[in-house]
Structure formats: C-alpha cells, structure tokens
Amino acid sequence: MGLKCRFHWLSRFWFRRFSLPKRTLLVALACVVYLCFAMSDVDFPLQNRTGEKLGVRSVRPKEDVLVPTRSNVVYITLKYKRLKPANIRGTIRPKLRRKARRITHEHQESTNGKRPHAQRDSNQPDSRSKRADSPESSIRIYSRTAPPWLSAQDVATMRVLAGAKVVRVHGNTTSRPLLILGEESQNRTHLCRGPCGIVHAPVDSVEVFAFHLDRVLGLNRTLPAVSRKLVFLHGGQPSPVVSWEPSLYPDDDSTVRLTWGDYQRSLKQRCWVKNVAPKPASSCSTIHHYEWSKVALFDFLLQIHNRLDPSCCGFRPRQQDACYKSGRHLECADHDGIQLANIAHTERDPRHLVLTVNKGYFDRNEDNLDFRLLEGIKELPELSVSLLRSGRLREKLLQSLFLDKTYWESRGGRLGIDKLIDVIEKRAKVLLTYANAHGIKMVPMSE
Structure with missing residues (x-):
C-alpha cells in the first residue's frame, strides 16, 4: 500500500514540475546515456578480439645487441626464444638441438604408455635416441663453418668433451680424474678406447683460454679444451676438460729430459733446422728448433712459467706460488742445472711439442x-x-671464445672476457718492444 502511494506522489510531482517538452527531452537524454553504456560494453571485447585489424601491434621478443668496441663481431642474446637464429658473422645455432628436444618428447610419450608417431627400422641403430640421453653440448656455432683457425677435428672434439655422455670416471677428485665418454661398449675392456677427457680444477680455467689463444695464433700445439659443469665433480662448478692423448701418459718415453743449460745450448745449435740431423755429441733433443720459439711466445703471453722456468727464477714469486711453497726458488743459484718440466711430444710426432698443463696467470x-x-x-x-x-687479436679471440658458452658465461660474459684480452694485448706490446730491442727476427715457421 505504501509503494502505491509513493508511485502516485512521484507521478503527480513529475507532471506538475515538468512540462511536456521538458519531459520528452529528459526521456530522450536517458535513452542516449543508456545506449552509450551498452555500446561501450560491446566495443571493448571486439577490439581485443580483432586487435590486429584495428592496428594494435603484437608484442615481439626484444633483442639486446652488443657491438664490440674494437671489432666487427656482433653478439646477440635473446630474452625470448627465437625460432630462427640471427645471422651473425663467424657463428648458427646447431640444428641438432631442436631434433634432440623432439626426440626427448617422443621418449617421454613412450614411457607414459603412448605410441610414438613414427616407428624406426629395428635393424638400424637409433643414433638420435642415444644423443637424446646425453646432455646438450654448450658449443655454439652460429654459421655454416667454424672460424678458420679451428679444424673440423677441433670442433668435433670440443662437442664431445662438452656434451658426450659420461660412462665412468677413472681416478679420484684429488688428482685430475679421467672422464670416459661415449658408449659403455667402447670402453669396457680398455681404459680409454673411445673419446676421453681430463678434468682440471675450476681455478685452472685458463686451460680453455690457452687452447683458443693457441689456435688463433696459428701455433696448434695444445690439446682441445672446453669448460663443462659436472654435478659429481667440484660441486658442479664449470671445470676445464682437456682432450686425452694416450701416448702422453702411459710412460716417460714422450717426455723430454732437459736442463736449463742443455736447453740454452740446443738453441745455439738450431737443432733439426732444414731437416739436418744434429751430431751425436750435441745437446739436441728430438724437438725441432722452431718449437722453442713458439713455446716462448705462447708462455710469455700467458706467463706460464712451469715449463721453461719451473723454479720461478725470472720473476718475484708470491708466497702462494707452488715454486715458493716447495722451496724450488732456492735452486736459482745453480740455474744451469734446473730441470725443465712438461716438455712432451706424441709417439707419432717426436719433432713437435704438445703443450700440456698450461697454467697461466692473468x-x-x-x-x-x-x-x-x-x-x-x-x-x-x-x-x-x-x-x-695487426690489432686483430681481440676480434679473433672474441669469436673463438664465444663458441664455448659455459666458459663465456663463467668468466662474466663479454665484459669479463674483454678484461682477460686486455692483459694479453698489453703483454703483446711488451713482447714486440722486447723483440725489437733485442733484434729478434720474424721467421716463417711451417715446421
């Protein structure tokens, strides 16, 4: 009853308060407001569903482009996944990665009771499934070919060391354990019949830098080395893994015994130059004369003293240096009798050195x-x-070191690698100044 009275009162107020034209205008205004709200509710979903037709841009992954300050190399890191790699000079993402992910997905389906989409011939070896069980290699090459200073064998060995399955570990963690890589059937009866690698401590990461520097300089005297994370060694920290050379380790036949005095006398006799055999009474070893020039240049740039100067006679050692702890620096009084170390060659090539244990200092x-x-x-x-x-050392080292993703990231990326190259470039200037002051000649050394 009360509601009817209120409605009757409002209707009398409406007709007395407003004339007919005003009432018509208010009704029309109310209808317009109602239509505006109705159209706005319909318009927003349509714009969202048809954003591309209305000119709304879709969001794409951003690219961070780092342009080296003193080289022509461009390194690109992607915040989001790209379906097609960028065209970068000297380097293309390996095509095996997408296959490996697809194979892993099929393997998961088969383990869940689902039938794979395709069946392989049972008589053919399933090499793809074997690769899927192995960790993905951290070697990245973003071009059709690797840099020219790396051979095809170098790249193949790097990929194996970085990503091949570890069958077992020979040795203990206190020394340098040997990784048996590949398949169990290849290494069942032999210590290392297939590919193998020696694991160094994480602090010896310079082994990886030394390998790339050696190849860039065209010396080709070190063994391939990569950086790899192993969960069962060194707490999963990135550790250098150096390729195993069997003929260097079974016995001492590959080690050259030389004192500092013998070494200096052999330099004067220019042993084996022009393939002339030295006299039996000479101080010559099996090593060609040019090898010592290559070692001296390489060791000076990295300040590797444990080969030609194992007693630290040529600089002021620190208390934490091994030669100081062992007291070997006291041998410098009789420097001619100091025994050189890590002078080795392979059985098949006694004229050329193999540079192992490249412990340098930056x-x-x-x-x-x-x-x-x-x-x-x-x-x-x-x-x-x-x-x-030429001033191109930095450019080539950046291209080469960029291939090893684990090493690159463990050294702090481009900024950290640049600092290491800064040190090498400064020492190179010192070396060139020394060579000019002492009249050292530059000789083609194809041997």
Whole structure:
C-alpha cells in the first residue's frame, strides 16, 4: 500500500514540475546515456578480439645487441626464444638441438604408455635416441663453418668433451680424474678406447683460454679444451676438460729430459733446422728448433712459467706460488742445472711439442713479467707476430671464445672476457718492444 502511494506522489510531482517538452527531452537524454553504456560494453571485447585489424601491434621478443668496441663481431642474446637464429658473422645455432628436444618428447610419450608417431627400422641403430640421453653440448656455432683457425677435428672434439655422455670416471677428485665418454661398449675392456677427457680444477680455467689463444695464433700445439659443469665433480662448478692423448701418459718415453743449460745450448745449435740431423755429441733433443720459439711466445703471453722456468727464477714469486711453497726458488743459484718440466711430444710426432698443463696467470703485474722465458730466443713465428701487430687479436679471440658458452658465461660474459684480452694485448706490446730491442727476427715457421 505504501509503494502505491509513493508511485502516485512521484507521478503527480513529475507532471506538475515538468512540462511536456521538458519531459520528452529528459526521456530522450536517458535513452542516449543508456545506449552509450551498452555500446561501450560491446566495443571493448571486439577490439581485443580483432586487435590486429584495428592496428594494435603484437608484442615481439626484444633483442639486446652488443657491438664490440674494437671489432666487427656482433653478439646477440635473446630474452625470448627465437625460432630462427640471427645471422651473425663467424657463428648458427646447431640444428641438432631442436631434433634432440623432439626426440626427448617422443621418449617421454613412450614411457607414459603412448605410441610414438613414427616407428624406426629395428635393424638400424637409433643414433638420435642415444644423443637424446646425453646432455646438450654448450658449443655454439652460429654459421655454416667454424672460424678458420679451428679444424673440423677441433670442433668435433670440443662437442664431445662438452656434451658426450659420461660412462665412468677413472681416478679420484684429488688428482685430475679421467672422464670416459661415449658408449659403455667402447670402453669396457680398455681404459680409454673411445673419446676421453681430463678434468682440471675450476681455478685452472685458463686451460680453455690457452687452447683458443693457441689456435688463433696459428701455433696448434695444445690439446682441445672446453669448460663443462659436472654435478659429481667440484660441486658442479664449470671445470676445464682437456682432450686425452694416450701416448702422453702411459710412460716417460714422450717426455723430454732437459736442463736449463742443455736447453740454452740446443738453441745455439738450431737443432733439426732444414731437416739436418744434429751430431751425436750435441745437446739436441728430438724437438725441432722452431718449437722453442713458439713455446716462448705462447708462455710469455700467458706467463706460464712451469715449463721453461719451473723454479720461478725470472720473476718475484708470491708466497702462494707452488715454486715458493716447495722451496724450488732456492735452486736459482745453480740455474744451469734446473730441470725443465712438461716438455712432451706424441709417439707419432717426436719433432713437435704438445703443450700440456698450461697454467697461466692473468694477475701478474707488468713490472714482474718473466722475461727468462724469452732468454736465448733469436726468432719468433712470423704469422703469430703479424697478428699481434695487426690489432686483430681481440676480434679473433672474441669469436673463438664465444663458441664455448659455459666458459663465456663463467668468466662474466663479454665484459669479463674483454678484461682477460686486455692483459694479453698489453703483454703483446711488451713482447714486440722486447723483440725489437733485442733484434729478434720474424721467421716463417711451417715446421
């Protein structure tokens, strides 16, 4: 009853308060407002569903482009996944990655009781499924070919060391354990019949840098090395893994026994130059004369003293250095009798050295460099010196080191790698100045 009274009162107020034209205008205005709200509710979903037709841009992954300050190499990192890699000079994402992911997906379906989409012939080996069980290699090559200073065998060995399945580990973690890689059937009766690698401590990451520097300089005297994370060694930290060379380790036949005095006398006799056999009474070893020039240049740039200067006679050692702890620096009083170390060659090639245990130092100050490594050297390899003079060492080292993703990231990316190359470039200038002051010749060394 009350509701009817209120309605009767409102209707009387409406007709007395407003005339007919005003009432008509208010009704029309109310209808317009109602239509505006109705159209806005319909319009927004249509715009969202047809955003492309109305000119709304879709969001694409961003690209961070890092342009080297002193080279022509461009390195690209993607925040989102790309279906097609960017065209980068000197480097293309391996095509095996997408296949490996697809095979892993099929393997998961088969384990869940689902039938794979395709069946392989049972007589053919399923190499793809074997690869799917192995970790993905961290070697990245973003071009059709690798850099020219790396051979096809180098790249193949790097991929195996970085991503092949670990069958077992020989040795213990206190020394340098040997990784047996590949398939169990290949290494069942032999220590290392298939591919193998020696794991160094994480602090010896310079082994990876040394390998790439050796190849860039055109020396080709080190064994391939990569950085790899192993959950069962060193707490999963990135560790250098160096390719195993069987003929270097079974016995001492591949080790050259030389004292510092014998080494200096052999330099004067220019052993095996022009394939002339040395006299039996000479101080010559089986090593060709040019090998010492290559070692001296390589060791000076990295300040590796444990080969030609194992007693630290050419610089001021720190208390934490091994030669200081063992007291070997006291042997410098009789320097001619100091025994050289890590002078090795393979059984099939006794004329050329194999540079192992490349423990270099980037924190050695320029006023404490080991110039003893250059003592007695009268020639340097022309190809290597021309690269140092050209100013392209940084460009090539960046291209080469970028291939090893694990090492690149463990050193702090481009910024960290640049700092390491800064050290090498400064030492290269010192080396060139020393060579010019001492009249050292640049000689083609194809041997």
